[in-house]
Amino acid sequence: MTEHPTRRHTLECMAWAGTGLIWTITGGVPRSALIGTAEAATGFTFAQMSDSHIGFAREPNMDTPGTLAEGLAAVKAMVAKPAFILHTGDVTHLSKPAEFDAAEKLFGSIGLDTHYVPGEHDVLDEAGTKPFIARFQARHTQGGEGGAYYSFDAEGVHFIGLNNVVDLKAGGMGNLGTAQLAWLERDLVGRSTSTPIVVFAHIPLWTVYEKWGWGTEDGAQALGLLKRFGSVTVLNGHIHQVMQKVEGNVAFHSARSTAFPQPAPGAAPSPGPMKVEAARLRSMLGVASVTLVPGQGPLAIIDTPLGA
Amino acid sequence: MRRRAVLAAPLLLAARRARAAEAKVTIDNFVFTPPRLEVPAGTRVVWTNHDDIPHSVVHSGRPPGFKSPVLDTDETFARIFDMPGTYDYFCGLHPHMKGLVVVT
Numbered sequence A: 001m002t003e004h005p006t007r008r009h010t011l012e013c014m015a016w017a018g019t020g021l022i023w024t025i026t027g028g029v030p031r032s033a034l035i036g037t038a039e040a041a042t043g044f045t046f047a048q049m050s051d052s053h054i055g056f057a058r059e060p061n062m063d064t065p066g067t068l069a070e071g072l073a074a075v076k077a078m079v080a081k082p083a084f085i086l087h088t089g090d091v092t093h094l095s096k097p098a099e100f101d102a103a104e105k106l107f108g109s110i111g112l113d114t115h116y117v118p119g120e121h122d123v124l125d126e127a128g129t130k131p132f133i134a135r136f137q138a139r140h141t142q143g144g145e146g147g148a149y150y151s152f153d154a155e156g157v158h159f160i161g162l163n164n165v166v167d168l169k170a171g172g173m174g175n176l177g178t179a180q181l182a183w184l185e186r187d188l189v190g191r192s193t194s195t196p197i198v199v200f201a202h203i204p205l206w207t208v209y210e211k212w213g214w215g216t217e218d219g220a221q222a223l224g225l226l227k228r229f230g231s232v233t234v235l236n237g238h239i240h241q242v243m244q245k246v247e248g249n250v251a252f253h254s255a256r257s258t259a260f261p262q263p264a265p266g267a268a269p270s271p272g273p274m275k276v277e278a279a280r281l282r283s284m285l286g287v288a289s290v291t292l293v294p295g296q297g298p299l300a301i302i303d304t305p306l307g308a
Numbered sequence B: 001m002r003r004r005a006v007l008a009a010p011l012l013l014a015a016r017r018a019r020a021a022e023a024k025v026t027i028d029n030f031v032f033t034p035p036r037l038e039v040p041a042g043t044r045v046v047w048t049n050h051d052d053i054p055h056s057v058v059h060s061g062r063p064p065g066f067k068s069p070v071l072d073t074d075e076t077f078a079r080i081f082d083m084p085g086t087y088d089y090f091c092g093l094h095p096h097m098k099g100l101v102v103v104t
Helices: A064-076 A097-110 A130-136 A178-188 A219-226 A278-284 B002-019
Strands: A021-026 A029-034 A044-049 A084-087 A113-116 A150-154 A157-161 A197-200 A232-236 A243-247 A250-254 A286-292 A299-305 B022-028 B031-033 B036-039 B043-049 B076-081 B085-090 B098-103
Touching (some): A044 A064, A064 A278, A097 A130, A113 A157, A197 A219, A232 A286
Antiparallel strands (some): A044 A286, A243 A250
């Protein structure tokens, strides 16, 4: 239970204190507090990891399997034991079988299920989404043939994994496509509006920065289908930094990478990897955990840098 | 005879390549440079990725008329443009990156 369930705060600036931040969203109003408070230890919790980029070995990170292993160790050590991990894509850097092998081995080593959606770096093979589906989504019924999207339920929460990284069009951003949107509509039919919804996809579903393609062309259509639900949490990766906003009943959150940080929108000539010094790297990589507090509806999101 | 034919094929290909004029497009900071390249028909265009992040070269037609494999750092992709025309292309990973080859 939260210590102050009725207290509501407006969006506060992120006050980094080295150990991370907790976000409790009550009635659409997020409240931040430092990690280590009672909120962290209650409710149904799952972890989000993203952008492992196994295969990337350049500045600022020559050892992406090593930093992924650190992230997994941080998840394993969490006080509020996560039920599973959501991976929001770019598991690999170049979709090579050896990269998939290494990632699968690491995720398989901590005794937690991981539910994956692909990033654009995971579907570079001629076979498109097929190798990714076969390896990482075999347990789920595909929403569409080869689509790499699906949904499942856990602890009363409906989880929807979307794929917005294929069939990208010149000049555009992320793309869901009409077939996936039609499936999403069917998937939501008959669900109670009080069902908490967690959507996870690689590229942000909202437009973070169009100039760098950080958004999803038809993301607004997906969000329109989710409008009637009282609690919607959208978790993304791709931009290798924490960003969040709340719009109506929808809370958006992007997670850090475990591989390398990317610059804030427009803060550099391009979104390429930030060449940070080794001492600073781990403070810019990390994992997130999300907690649902039963009966109250709030989702608490904690971002934990690896250097914490 | 058969042996000679096998040997001749790569030589012919090499001769053809040597004759083709070459033009270069570089990829730096998620930008194709030059963004618009005008070349005479028969030119071999070579793209080189200088970024730390992989990119690709995909013709904007649906389906695309040509498509490179993914290009990691310093990898190249070449295509000979034999037919005059306007060829829009983009990066398959980062579709906001666009370029144009005009073949005269």
